[in-house]
Amino acid sequence: MKKIEAIIKPFKLDDVREALSEIGVTGLTVSEVKGFGRQKGHTELYRGAEYVVDFLPKLKIEIVITDELLEVTLDAIVKTARTNKIGDGKIFVLPVEQVVRIRTGEIGESAV
Secondary structure (H helix, E strand, C coil): CEEEEEEECHHHHHHHHHHHHHCCCCCCEEEEEEECCCCCCEEEEECCEEEEECCEEEEEEEEEECHHHHHHHHHHHHHHHCCCCCCCCEEEEEECCCCECCCCCCEHHHHC
């Protein structure tokens, strides 16, 4: 099993969620996060004063999937989250040792 953590632009969430549903991903967790990479933030004007926004709003999607779904899931996220502009985000893949469904006590892949 693998855990995918994808950092994407907020307006891409619905597209990514729909693409994941189409390939059989049944659950995900979304968190509002802030950060920066190569974008390095930007400047904005507020009431005539210029200020620097160092951390940009992003969304983090977390998904635990079986190894068989890994490549198709990565492909779906990349295709739907890409805008071809700086700041599109990153995807991290981590191994998952164990999953337990709290409600039923199921363990392993059946709990995903």
